[in-house]
Amino acid sequence: MSAWLCAIDHKRIGILYMLSALLFFLAGGMEAMVMRAQLAAPNLKLITPEIYNQMFTMHGTTMIFLVAMPILTGFGVYMVPLMIGANEMALPRLGSLSFWLQFFGGVLLYFSFATGAAPDAGWFSYAPLTEEAFSPGTGLDYWALALLMITGGSVGSAINLIVTIATARAPGMTMRLVPLFVWTTLVASVMIVFALPALAASLVMLLSDRLLHAHFLDSSQGGAPLLWQHYFWIFGHPEVYIVVLPAFGMISEIIPVFSRKPIFGYPFVATSTVAIAFLSYGVWAHHMFAVALGRNFLAVFAAASMLIAVPTGMKIFSWVATMWGGAIRFTTAMLFAVAFLLEFTVGGLSGVAFAAVPVDWQMTDTYFVVAHIHYVLFGGTVFAVLAAVHYWFPKLSGRLLDEKLGRWSFWLIVLGFNNTFFVQHFLGLLGMPRRVYTYPDLPWFGTLNLFSTVGAAVLVFGILLFCANIAMSLFFGTQAGDDPWNAWTLEWAAPSPPLLQNFAEIPEVRSRRPLWDRKHPEAPDWMGAQ
Amino acid sequence: MGPLFSPHSPQAQSIAGVFSLVLAIAAVVFLVVAAAVVYSVVRYRSSGLATAEPRQIFGSRSLEILWTVVPLLIVTGLFIVTVRAMVLIDAPQNSTRPPDLVITGHQWWWEARYPNGVVVPWEIHIPTSRRLLARIESADVIHDFWVPDLARKMDAVPGRWSYIWLDADTPGTYSGSCSEFCGAQHAWMRFRVIAEPEHDFETWLKNEARGTPNEVPGTEERLFIDKGCANCHSVAVLAPSSGKGPSLAGLMTREFLGGGILRNTPENLMLWLTDPQAAKPGNRMPNTLLTAEERRLLLIYLESLR
Amino acid sequence: MTGKVRQRAQLGMAMFLLAEGVFFFLLILAFVYFRAPANLSLQAGSINTALLLASSVSMWRATVYKSAGSRLWLAVTIAFGAAFLIGQAIESLRLIRNGVTMSQGLFGTTFFTLTGIHALHVFAGLVGLAIVPATGLRIMAFYWYFFIILWLAIFLVVYVWSAR
Numbered sequence A: 001m002s003a004w005l006c007a008i009d010h011k012r013i014g015i016l017y018m019l020s021a022l023l024f025f026l027a028g029g030m031e032a033m034v035m036r037a038q039l040a041a042p043n044l045k046l047i048t049p050e051i052y053n054q055m056f057t058m059h060g061t062t063m064i065f066l067v068a069m070p071i072l073t074g075f076g077v078y079m080v081p082l083m084i085g086a087n088e089m090a091l092p093r094l095g096s097l098s099f100w101l102q103f104f105g106g107v108l109l110y111f112s113f114a115t116g117a118a119p120d121a122g123w124f125s126y127a128p129l130t131e132e133a134f135s136p137g138t139g140l141d142y143w144a145l146a147l148l149m150i151t152g153g154s155v156g157s158a159i160n161l162i163v164t165i166a167t168a169r170a171p172g173m174t175m176r177l178v179p180l181f182v183w184t185t186l187v188a189s190v191m192i193v194f195a196l197p198a199l200a201a202s203l204v205m206l207l208s209d210r211l212l213h214a215h216f217l218d219s220s221q222g223g224a225p226l227l228w229q230h231y232f233w234i235f236g237h238p239e240v241y242i243v244v245l246p247a248f249g250m251i252s253e254i255i256p257v258f259s260r261k262p263i264f265g266y267p268f269v270a271t272s273t274v275a276i277a278f279l280s281y282g283v284w285a286h287h288m289f290a291v292a293l294g295r296n297f298l299a300v301f302a303a304a305s306m307l308i309a310v311p312t313g314m315k316i317f318s319w320v321a322t323m324w325g326g327a328i329r330f331t332t333a334m335l336f337a338v339a340f341l342l343e344f345t346v347g348g349l350s351g352v353a354f355a356a357v358p359v360d361w362q363m364t365d366t367y368f369v370v371a372h373i374h375y376v377l378f379g380g381t382v383f384a385v386l387a388a389v390h391y392w393f394p395k396l397s398g399r400l401l402d403e404k405l406g407r408w409s410f411w412l413i414v415l416g417f418n419n420t421f422f423v424q425h426f427l428g429l430l431g432m433p434r435r436v437y438t439y440p441d442l443p444w445f446g447t448l449n450l451f452s453t454v455g456a457a458v459l460v461f462g463i464l465l466f467c468a469n470i471a472m473s474l475f476f477g478t479q480a481g482d483d484p485w486n487a488w489t490l491e492w493a494a495p496s497p498p499l500l501q502n503f504a505e506i507p508e509v510r511s512r513r514p515l516w517d518r519k520h521p522e523a524p525d526w527m528g529a530q
Numbered sequence B: 001m002g003p004l005f006s007p008h009s010p011q012a013q014s015i016a017g018v019f020s021l022v023l024a025i026a027a028v029v030f031l032v033v034a035a036a037v038v039y040s041v042v043r044y045r046s047s048g049l050a051t052a053e054p055r056q057i058f059g060s061r062s063l064e065i066l067w068t069v070v071p072l073l074i075v076t077g078l079f080i081v082t083v084r085a086m087v088l089i090d091a092p093q094n095s096t097r098p099p100d101l102v103i104t105g106h107q108w109w110w111e112a113r114y115p116n117g118v119v120v121p122w123e124i125h126i127p128t129s130r131r132l133l134a135r136i137e138s139a140d141v142i143h144d145f146w147v148p149d150l151a152r153k154m155d156a157v158p159g160r161w162s163y164i165w166l167d168a169d170t171p172g173t174y175s176g177s178c179s180e181f182c183g184a185q186h187a188w189m190r191f192r193v194i195a196e197p198e199h200d201f202e203t204w205l206k207n208e209a210r211g212t213p214n215e216v217p218g219t220e221e222r223l224f225i226d227k228g229c230a231n232c233h234s235v236a237v238l239a240p241s242s243g244k245g246p247s248l249a250g251l252m253t254r255e256f257l258g259g260g261i262l263r264n265t266p267e268n269l270m271l272w273l274t275d276p277q278a279a280k281p282g283n284r285m286p287n288t289l290l291t292a293e294e295r296r297l298l299l300i301y302l303e304s305l306r
Numbered sequence C: 001m002t003g004k005v006r007q008r009a010q011l012g013m014a015m016f017l018l019a020e021g022v023f024f025f026l027l028i029l030a031f032v033y034f035r036a037p038a039n040l041s042l043q044a045g046s047i048n049t050a051l052l053l054a055s056s057v058s059m060w061r062a063t064v065y066k067s068a069g070s071r072l073w074l075a076v077t078i079a080f081g082a083a084f085l086i087g088q089a090i091e092s093l094r095l096i097r098n099g100v101t102m103s104q105g106l107f108g109t110t111f112f113t114l115t116g117i118h119a120l121h122v123f124a125g126l127v128g129l130a131i132v133p134a135t136g137l138r139i140m141a142f143y144w145y146f147f148i149i150l151w152l153a154i155f156l157v158v159y160v161w162s163a164r
Helices: A010-038 A050-085 A092-114 A139-167 A179-210 A224-244 A244-261 A266-280 A284-288 A297-305 A309-323 A332-355 A357-363 A366-396 A403-429 A445-476 A514-519 B010-041 B061-087 B198-210 B217-228 B266-274 B292-304 C003-034 C041-063 C067-096 C107-133 C132-162
Strands: B102-108 B109-113 B119-121 B123-127 B134-137 B145-148 B154-156 B162-166 B172-178 B191-196
Touching: A010 A050, A010 A092, A010 A445, A050 A092, A050 A139, A050 A179, A050 A244, A050 A366, A092 A139, A092 B010, A139 A179, A139 B217, A139 C003, A179 A244, A179 A266, A179 C003, A224 A266, A224 A284, A224 A445, A224 B172, A224 C003, A244 A266, A244 A309, A244 A332, A244 A366, A284 A297, A284 C107, A297 A309, A297 A332, A297 A357, A309 A332, A309 B010, A309 B061, A332 A366, A332 A403, A332 B010, A357 B010, A357 B061, A366 A403, A366 A445, A366 B119, A403 A445, A403 B154, B010 B162, B010 B198, B061 B123, B102 B145, B102 B154, B119 B123, B123 B198, B134 B154, B145 C132, B154 B162, B162 C132, B191 B198, B217 B292, B266 B292, C003 C107, C003 C132, C041 C067, C067 C107
Parallel strands: B102 B134, B123 B191
Antiparallel strands: B102 B109, B109 B119, B134 B162, B145 B154, B145 B172, B172 B191
């Protein structure tokens, strides 16, 4: 036990992150199911409005801060040293501290349930609803303090990843040769350094107002509720790219291996990642289009928000072009990766719809946006993570996940996910606002909501099957060997699972696919046109 | 019914137009991507046996430039359409013209104030012949005024004034809802905009302004005042709103109570009197623990409010 | 400390200070945005600033000298830093006695938050300087210089600019 609690080996810490993320994913999923049950029919009274509001707040906060960020950090912390040919992260104790800060932040957040009131103002908690006068309980104090701890953990792990990637690469691996998962993790980590402090500043203002009776966000004393929104979204928009870029990196590793071709257009994929990072700091006000901020101001943000679709879309084309002309093997990992392409495209397109300000002027804060965020965050990030789990599980555990169970869970998840969220586009179009604990019996509202709830139940079943697959395969799965997929990046040169020292000797790196070079000495990458 | 499906104003029409364009572009892009994915997945499926690796292609500069430039052109076109529509739809935020209507969001009801002093909650009457400038305000937290068939959404931010056009082209009753989470009963801050021909609107406005309290309050009204109800709920349209609770003037003309949570029936009115928290959990009305007789008299009074 | 380890610690500290920079920039921006009228003693602020600047000199000397000499200059730095904090506390108490508190209004809100959080970081810096082993002194010095430069920015905005 203490070997795990005091661990500073990056592989142990990576697994701790993954287990923590799984735990909170199940908690967040339960919160979602409670909501979907309450919304299954009009005017249901399964739970009180107060409880519902706590559910949607905790669901959003959990999924973003305790699931999406930690799972990507976990994969980063585990895989990056292996992929760059290093034996350890650069700052191991910082790595450990960062994990526990994040974990205890989560514990603090959930402790609020025990005090009788969890936070209930939404995952982006707008002022002045969050001021003492309108939210007198302690729920929001727990929320803000827990998030400050989690912020510390995020920034710590980001710094660790940056320093590792900058200083611990194998000889021969220049920055232009790093695997795309490493590259996207680096870019996301730099984004964390520049974005999370904005969240910290927002939380400091909120806590000052609530606990020390300051007036940052209190319009009656000259403060500005909109200041919260600006600062929060200056964090919040880069944040959503922070949780999607490493997912793009995962897909960029998986599709090539199972198409048996290198990623199409590595330089464009890498450059577009940086473009997204820069642009993401210039689009925050698109979350505030419904506020009268001035037409010119809004137009600038509309332009930037539309522009950011271009480097994002370019990646989808790259991934398709990678599959084109290949020899595709449909392992469960590849199934999830291909599904990702379609789901994320839907989510990305609904995002572009919102960039068109007049559309936002109708659809923001409705179920149309709930559909959008779940297509990009679940259909995007979660699907990529599911693909990555199936891809890298053999490396972490030495065993293969069961392909049959994998297929079953895949189809149930795809069916459940799309049934839950596709209809929500229509609910938004029909006028259903978000964050409502119930709704009137208007035409189609009941039917579509019920459909969505049933879809959610199917999705839960699929997730549980996936969890069962992991549990079973850990003990009874086929032995995987070092390189079950015949892949090309350095992690597959280490044993499965790797020993404490990852590499007995660091392999030679002359191209982006060191193991391809080793397996194909007659046609290594570094000899051909790159 | 929904902004895409039934626009009833030039502004909503314009938004529906932009939306249709976006939807068309999105459909085409998705079909192209989906077709490419499905094709690759079918055509380039591995035969399964250990075969030689396919040709290793690293990229194609011309293709990559193509799929950068084409989307760039598409979004540029979309941007131009967006800005044009914004100019058409948005009301001036700094005009010196006094608003035709001031709409205030409270936790958890909406009320409209007309230039002649009339204040009505929940059901906002407008004439169909003109484009009204409505000012959106908040008395407490951030709300959002959203009537999809008629207008864009507008956040009601405390300390700020924001303006929208209300411009119905057809008479009708248009439902709306609060569209920014504002606390416990955000879900039941629904309202209606009732658009009528100019003449009918003027008649309604005059009738509203005419309603004044009796010179000598009857027993029921006396009870309403003595029990403290009048401290929060005004019953005269021309009386300034207390800000603590929606006005009850014209109560019997409304179809719903509490922002849509209950139909306006004697049973539901009695429920409000008996247990406000059961009627709309989390709302700010205290339970004044009325006796059965007091409730009976107050119900008579409420049913007299037309 | 080997070269590689030092390089990593330096890069780590640089990234951390970048994050802190973004954080403080936003708080300073909030101060500037609210433009609340001030009632500060430029004299007291200047003395505190001078103390901090003096500590930057002694900090530099501490990194230049070896062992005993270094420890002496380090002690001087900590003394200057503590004096700065005491000066800040005195100034804050004076304001509070005159009714300017966190809850008094926007000036109190923004002033106390900004200077308070800066002071917390200075305090953490003093603790860090006291316990850091000699090999890590240079890196701790970066932290120290950063918060002095940050103070200069705060001083210019809060004391000089808002008094105009």
